[in-house]
């Protein structure tokens with residue numbers, strides 16, 4: 001499956017798109033060691049502790065970057081999402097490009113209702129922005145497109161960090 005904007009891409013961009021679309025998963029070594037961070041993040045988000053949320057997001061991002069041997073990045077968590085006529089910004093990835101590190105910015109509250117973002121949606125946004133980082137730094141793609149493969153990689157990371165019940169049993 002390709003998304004509608006595919007037709008508007010140049011031949012070179014289409015090659016990048018197909019490469020991105022062909023990578024369905026990102027296997028994470030020693031992912032069990034990251035599992036203890038997840039309930040902590042959920043709790044910090046629930047009590048609206050911005051500093052703790054930011055710290056835990058950094059630990060998760062550092063943990064993933066270290067396991068995949070890609071450059072570390074900066075993660076900052078801000079209070080209320082910016083919004084404009086086009087909608088709301090959930091997260092933002094800015095490649096390093098001269099800076100020491102790439103930067104991920106996340107927002108804890110929705111712009112419209114100022115409600116705290118639901119935990120799973122929030123974690124997915126962090127992983128989504130991390131997937132842009134991996135496109136450049138792990139897969140060495142010259143551009144990072146939202147392909148079906150891209151969303152599969154986002155889900156792949158999510159399910160490795162938030163395993164199904166079967167995976168958390170005594171044999172895990």
Ligand SMILES: [Zn+2]
Nearest residue numbers: 128129132146
């Ligand atoms: Zn994106």
